[in-house]
Amino acid sequence: MGDQQTLPADIIGRLFRREPDMLADPYSAYRELREAGPVIRVDGPPQGPPWLNAWHVFDWASASACLRNPRVSSQRQMAAMPLEHFGIDPATPAALFFWRMQAQTMLTMDAPDHTRLRGLSLKAFTPRVVEGMRGEIQSIVDSLLGGVNARGETTFDVMADLAGPLPTMVIARLLGIPADDWAQFKRWSDGLIGFNITQQKIDNFFQLGQFLARRIAERRREPRDDLISGLIAARDRDDALSEDELVGQCVILLVGGHETTTFALGNAIYRLLADVSRWDRLPETAIAPAIEELLRYDSPFQALSRRAAADLDLSGAPIAAGDTVWLWIAAANRDPAAFPDPDIIDLERRDNRHLSFGLGPHYCLGAALARLELQVAVATLRERWPSLRLQSDSVDWKRDGAIRGPSVLPVEAG
């Protein structure tokens, strides 16, 4: 214990507080913590911030084992964070809705409820169905980049002009949300994924939920060929989905697929341009493995949380039932035991078993869709602007939320 215990706890606290040097380069800290652990216990006062009184996992083998272990629960994680903890009145309608919904999404459920809920959306996300959306995604990317062209400027912000709007527009089309509502839809879901809960988040979540409930009511009266209508049909046929679950399912698709993809795209383009030889060689590089490598190198989600449902041994760490466990997937992605030369970007890397989409029963439902969006966006950008360059070497990393990526990415179109 003693000094050795204090040091990792201090670094972990700085990672959670998203201090600027930790955002710019969390990877040196991850290396240190993996070597000190790889599984580290941090203790503190019972009412402390979420990283206290928890286990932290930094290597690939332990993180993968945990994600696959049915005795490690996704359902119980929120119980560790009551709203009063964050200075929020739990009795307002918005807070009650937020709290109720936490238990209604597939992300926060365990089997068998999780399996049932996930199964209802699965059909919309198979690789074949997703591949069928290629034309639609291409036309959204073309219209966004056409907008940049039309402004006639030589510089633009990749985040504002492409990476920000693209994923929301894709999910909105999938759900059948009219184009007029896209911007509002995006504003409500911006910043919802985070370590902290704020009143603003609760209010946005409530507004988003009410908006989706109205769209669901409309589709119930007048079904269309979209995912909301499909989910209603599944509910009405099998009585499998409660009204809350229906809203929760739509919310989780938007929240899960929006900022993750935005910042994955921002990270990918940043890394490709940070060494222009990568950008220049891109047409000769197979796009699918290149995107996997960029996802491995900078995972948008840095950590996922779980709670142990039973006592278990994790790489020698005695985890007790009820303990919170943080899985630092961004650190696991740089584990030399799983990836040779993990700090080098090898766009042709094979056997790339990165954890950026998670693993096990909660493996990202939208992974095929996200991959397609990233591939189409990067390839189209490269085709349109072969001499695209970063305007500055320094990056302004997004400070809020739990997702890591550039908040702006100014480039010169050349």
Ligand code: HEM
């Ligand atoms: C590059 C972009 C993306 C990344 C990095 C990402 C990452 C992840 C990760 C790490 C998980 C697992 C969470 C956990 O185990 O606790 C997850 C789950 C999920 N993702 Fe994604 N995601 C992305 C895009 C998308 C998209 C486009 C959608 C849908 C439109 C989506 C929908 C979901 C859903 C519904 C889940 C919950 C699955 C379950 O609990 O069974 N994601 N995602």
